[in-house]
Amino acid sequence: MADPTAPGPAALRRGPLDHLSGALRAATVTGPRAVALTALPCRTTTALRAAPDGPVGARLAKVLGAPLPTRCGETARTDHGTALWLGPDEWLLVAEDAAPAPLTALDEALGDAPGQIVDVSAQRTVLELRGPAARDVLEKGCAPDLHPRAFPPGRAVTTAVGQVPLILWHSAADTYRLLPRSSFAEHLAHWLTDAMGEYGLPEVD
Amino acid sequence: MLQLTCPWCGPRDETEFHHGGQAHVARPADPAALDDAAWAAYLFFRDNPAGPFAERWVHSLGCRRWFHAVRDTVTYAVLATYRPDAPRPGLAVARPDGETR
Numbered sequence: 436m437a438d439p440t441a442p443g444p445a446a447l448r449r450g451p452l453d454h455l456s457g458a459l460r461a462a463t464v465t466g467p468r469a470v471a472l473t474a475l476p477c478r479t480t481t482a483l484r485a486a487p488d489g490p491v492g493a494r495l496a497k498v499l500g501a502p503l504p505t506r507c508g509e510t511a512r513t514d515h516g517t518a519l520w521l522g523p524d525e526w527l528l529v530a531e532d533a534a535p536a537p538l539t540a541l542d543e544a545l546g547d548a549p550g551q552i553v554d555v556s557a558q559r560t561v562l563e564l565r566g567p568a569a570r571d572v573l574e575k576g577c578a579p580d581l582h583p584r585a586f587p588p589g590r591a592v593t594t595a596v597g598q599v600p601l602i603l604w605h606s607a608a609d610t611y612r613l614l615p616r617s618s619f620a621e622h623l624a625h626w627l628t629d630a631m632g633e634y635g636l637p638e639v640d
Numbered sequence: 641m642l643q644l645t646c647p648w649c650g651p652r653d654e655t656e657f658h659h660g661g662q663a664h665v666a667r668p669a670d671p672a673a674l675d676d677a678a679w680a681a682y683l684f685f686r687d688n689p690a691g692p693f694a695e696r697w698v699h700s701l702g703c704r705r706w707f708h709a710v711r712d713t714v715t716y717a718v719l720a721t722y723r724p725d726a727p728r729p730g731l732a733v734a735r736p737d738g739e740t741r
Contacts (some may be wrong), residue, residue, distance in 0.1 A: 507649040507703065522703035523648055578653040592649070593702045594656065598700050 441624070448477050450621045451560050459467070461630035470566035472627050475612070477483040479530040479561060485550035486524055494544035498537055499528070499596070508590045510604070517590040521601060524550070527602065529561070529614070559602070560620040562613045564627060568634040571610050575630050577603065597626035645721045646699045647707050660696030662686045663708040664728060690714050694728050698720075 452459070452474035462473040467499035483489050487505055500514035503526050511518045515537055516530035528536065533556070535568040540553040564572060570581050576597035580586060599622060601615040614625050642654035668674055668682055687693065693713050698706045710719040710728065720729045 507646075522705060527705070579656070594652070596699050 443509055444516055450474055450477060451617045452562070452624055455624055456619065458628065459624065462631055464566070464568065464631055466564075466610050466635065468568040468571070468634040468638070470568040470572055470631050471566065472624065472631065473563050473565070474624070475534055475561040477556060478553070478561065479533055480538045480556045481515075481528040481530075481536040481541070482551065482553045482555045482558075483518070483528055485523070485525040485545055485548060491545060491548045491550065494546070495541065498540045498544045508586075508592050512591055517606075517639055519604060521593055521602070527555075527614075529604075531640075558616060559614040561618045562615075562620065562624065562627070563606075563610060565610045566608055566612065568631070569609055571634070572627060573603070573611060574628045576626065579603075581605075597623060597630075599623045599626070642718065644697060644709060644718055646702055646705070647721055647723045648705055649687060649699060649702045652699070652702060656701035658698060658700045659707065660698055663694040663696045663724075692719055696724070705718045 457473065459472050459474065463469075474496040483495065483503070485495060487503060492503060499511075499518065500637050501518070503518050504511045507520060509520050513528070516528050519527045521527055521530060530536065536554060538552055538554060545552055560621075573596060574581055579592055579593060579594050586592070586605055588605050588608050591602055593600075593602050595601065596603060596613060599615050599619045601613050601619070601623070604612040604614065606612045613623065613627075641655060642739070643651050644657055645651045646655060646657075665682070665686075666686050669676075671679065671682075673684070691711055692710050694708055694710050696706060697709050698704065707721055708724055708726075709721045711717070722729060
């Protein structure tokens with residue numbers, strides 16, 4: 436039961452994978468083909484929709500401190516997190532912490548133009564798969580080419596892993612962030628830990 | 641498995657898409673003026689060619705955008721994919737009723 440004297444709603448947050456933290460730790464694989472899965476703490480996520488070109492795009496870029504990416508797979512580091520390209524007029528702004536997004540400033544930048552600025556922090560869960568074997572694990576259930584020449588760090592695509600629709604973000608070398616809808620997170624975590632198991636065993640020719 | 645080239649996301653597996661039926665079916669300008677047979681023809685009757693067929697697809701697991709593809713129904717070869725506001729490439733023929741096939 437949550438402490439009723441806790442300071443504000445943020446203290447009441449429970450991640451959809453909190454109850455699996457022990458299982459995720461136990462699934463960590465060490466050795467030459469190491470891979471580890473963690474559920475990252477809740478972070479501020481903002482859905483942006485707007486026409487990318489023209490004055491609106493420029494005004495949004497001014498608020499964010501960087502232009503929004505314009506092509507599939509691209510991401511852009513901004514002052515308020517990383518903007519992931521989801522569609523020709525759609526982005527997801529993912530912060531590194533739970534600090535509030537500049538919703539009012541973004542809304543003013545959008546003005547009367549068609550589009551939307553919505554806080555969707557509770558919509559998705561962020562899982563991080565890290566290690567030399569991370570790409571091998573993902574390739575068991577993900578169709579797009581994940582070789583670094585096609586999918587280098589800094590790229591993100593909307594696709595499916597283990598039939599779970601998600602955003603797959605190559606956030607750093609050998610580090611992939613998976614952003615499924617929160618209700619899919621538990622199934623995905625079980626799928627990934629199952630897929631990771633074999634890498635703790637000696638490789639068979 | 642088919643591989644379709646989304647105009648925005650590039651080549652992806654068929655499982656990321658959903659099919660939306662025949663493309664370039666023009667909605668009648670004044671539906672109220674049609675009799676039942678003409679309305680039914682618009683609503684239910686579709687071409688069924690053996691050969692190139694323009695159809696609608698949506699990239700539901702990707703950018704969620706609709707686009708058009710010309711697919712050969714005999715060989716399953718995808719001959720072209722293009723944005724929905726673009727004319728059908730190459731074979732566009734304007735018909736007297738304003739429908740383009």
